[in-house]
Amino acid sequence: MQLKSFKDYKTLSMQVANEIIAMIKSKPEAVVCFASGDTPRFAYTLLSEIASKENVDFSSSVFIGLDEWVGIPPEIEGSCNFFLHSTVFKPLNISSTQIHLFNALSGNLAGECAKMDKIIFEKGGIDLMIVGVGINGHIGFNEPGVALDKYSHVISLDNTTQSVGQKYFKHPVLLKQGITLGLKHLLEAKKVILMANGIKKAEVIKKTVEGDVSNNMPASIMQNHPGGTIMIDEEAASLLSSKHW
Numbered sequence: 001m002q003l004k005s006f007k008d009y010k011t012l013s014m015q016v017a018n019e020i021i022a023m024i025k026s027k028p029e030a031v032v033c034f035a036s037g038d039t040p041r042f043a044y045t046l047l048s049e050i051a052s053k054e055n056v057d058f059s060s061s062v063f064i065g066l067d068e069w070v071g072i073p074p075e076i077e078g079s080c081n082f083f084l085h086s087t088v089f090k091p092l093n094i095s096s097t098q099i100h101l102f103n104a105l106s107g108n109l110a111g112e113c114a115k116m117d118k119i120i121f122e123k124g125g126i127d128l129m130i131v132g133v134g135i136n137g138h139i140g141f142n143e144p145g146v147a148l149d150k151y152s153h154v155i156s157l158d159n160t161t162q163s164v165g166q167k168y169f170k171h172p173v174l175l176k177q178g179i180t181l182g183l184k185h186l187l188e189a190k191k192v193i194l195m196a197n198g199i200k201k202a203e204v205i206k207k208t209v210e211g212d213v214s215n216n217m218p219a220s221i222m223q224n225h226p227g228g229t230i231m232i233d234e235e236a237a238s239l240l241s242s243k244h245w
């Protein structure tokens, strides 16, 4: 795993946007997985700006959504589906045939997981994953205590995720379960970029980078990823010991 710190959120976001562009240019048929959330939002904005300036061709690429809140309709602002469509897919003009998101309203969520796993295997695995980290150490909805050897699965959300998740919605919502790619997908992805910014992420970044690798802190699994890079701003890096710099 590599660790890279940038002076601010803007610089971090620009770097991540450039990494995505570089992946698509080097491998147009790349399979790319995107997280939702506040952290990658500006990187996605910059991605569409750079893409239109440089005329980047995404028409052969495959896009996977990392996760979704079970029971939340895709047209609700706050769903991961809504976020990815409005922030990434619409601005980049991506065809629906290239987009694979969980249907969290399905009566057969296990079938949704199996479908997603099949797509990923058939496309040859994930080339690049962009993920954030929750203050409880989750990646996607891989909550503390999750098994490290899982592919897509449905999981009960822990209390922190249920309450922090309210920030994405206009009105209070019941967030009990998530459907998510598993940590096995993350470990098998060729490249993973975990982004974090702001002082609120400093504690979890310290545990992720300097703590033991444990399923109680799912993000710590990044330490074992040869293609993993943790990209953070100075605030998120502020509790790390000086040995890293």
Ligand code: F6R
Pocket: 034, 035, 036, 037, 038, 039, 040, 066, 067, 080, 131, 132, 133, 134, 135, 138, 139, 140, 141
């Ligand atoms: C969202 C996701 C979550 C977030 C995490 C951080 O698709 O997978 O794991 O990445 O909760 O959220 P933000 O970026 O809003 O701080």
